[in-house]
Amino acid sequence: MTAAPAATGTAIGMSGLTVRFTTRRSQTTALDDVSLDIEPGEFVTIVGPSGCGKSTLLKIVAGLVKPTSGDVSLLQRPVRGPQKEIGFVFQKAALLEWRGARANILLQAEMRGMDRAQAARRADELIEMTGLTGFEKALPHELSGGMQQRVALCRALLHSPPVLLMDEPFGALDALTREQMNAELHRIWRETGTTVVLVTHSIAEAVFLGTRVVVMSPRPGRIIRTFPVELPAHRDYAQVMSDPRFDRLATDLRGLLGSAAANH
């Protein structure tokens, strides 16, 4: 279990990740021996019930949480402390209230000390790509939830990170906006070739977006199974929904998640 996770070409390597929280009275195991290798360009979706440690897993990869034991590597370098080569999107858009959409996106550049002109060009590209044109100056409270999340996504993509980590990014959106955002994210992933790890509650979202779906058990979080998604690389939302392969996989996942919950 102590084997180095850095196989050649691995974007993210996790091996034997365990996280225990010790409170005064008891010890909780949030993650139990999680090992997973993710190749560059993959879109891995992680589904599991609430409290299975999915979010903690992302934070470990980002270097924001230290595992109790186990090894993580990002782009073949061991993770120690916060990582810069990533873009992070949370469930909440977490925008700065006092900045307009474009200024919020450019926060990424300012914090990193990136070249201004180049960052501005990239921001305009992203604004156009995500359909935020016309809202560059709008403050967060003037934007809908979906728009806010688009701004957060642009901010996470501004520095063209090789790895994008998303923690239930569309969980707070209504169903229609969510589908739309899924389609957009799929398109962006195809265009940028970024490695994406996305945590979600939604089986449909996991299957539609993922090239691989990882299913986790309730606390203590373990990986129960990993499913490759046998759908074309270029997906259309309506087509995928009516594809029998989608149905089969979604049913399998639902069954697996259901039995995992029932055993608990």
Next chain:
Amino acid sequence: MTENSLDTAGRQAAADQAGGARAAAAGPGSVDAAGGLDGTVSSTVVKRQPGGGRPPRPTLGRRAVTFADSLWRPALVLAVFFAAWWFVAAREYVPNYLVPTPGQVWETMTTQWSELARHTVVTLYETVLGFVLAAALGLVTAVAIAYSRTLDKALYPIVLFAQVIPKIAIAPLLVVWFGLGLTPKIILAVLIAFFPVVISGVAGLRSTDPELLDLAATMGAGPWRTFRKIRFPNALPHLMAGLKVAVTLAVVGAVVGEFVGASEGLGYVLLLANGNLDSALLFADLILMSAIGIVLFVLVEIAEALLIPWHASRRAGVSLTTS
């Protein structure tokens, strides 16, 4: 032309009202709730699209209307108050040496204006200097407490405990130590105004969304950049509320300092007028003291409006009132 602009103002008023209702429903800073209102919000935004994503700023005319609207009720209350005062004093229901008529107060104010102005300037100077020092020291202390766990544990209990000591009771000691000059007054103003700045500053700095701080860490930004770009602007709404309290307290500090031992300032004049049973001068003096407090408070409000126009408390179109 005029008709046209009036019409625009009317439509803006309607849009602003809708905006206010939305802010109220979503609650300040509640991103999740705003997400829940997705449908309505996006439709409003889409309607605005031709003119750009942002609603236009209120015109000067509309702002004047809002201002007048916020003013007439308190103005009415004041008018009633003055009328009652005049009625009671002019009819001498209360002896004239206890309550002078508004006319007498006005006369005192105008005939002794040069003297009163000199004393007002002294008190104003003590207050402003005390307030500025309290704001600076309070902010530094708040940053230290918010950033360092050690300093939090070492300083915060002392700051809280020190607030229990009645600062006014320290005034005589300050006079013994620093004499009759301006120093003890300024120190007293600082001591009184310091506490609200620290408390609001700490609350503001601690209110930063932890996810934003996580995000800042993955952006590779150092603590100074994170402070400048995220934590400090985020703390401003809290801080400005504390500063508004602090500025009115600074006046109290300065005047109490003058009570204890001084040869100039409005507090000194007040004691003098009291000794001479000169109630007209006493009232004039009180009015000037209040005027200092009001003017400084309004200045802080204006600073707030300029610094945090984005904040929920400033969005409802209410100006110059504590909302």
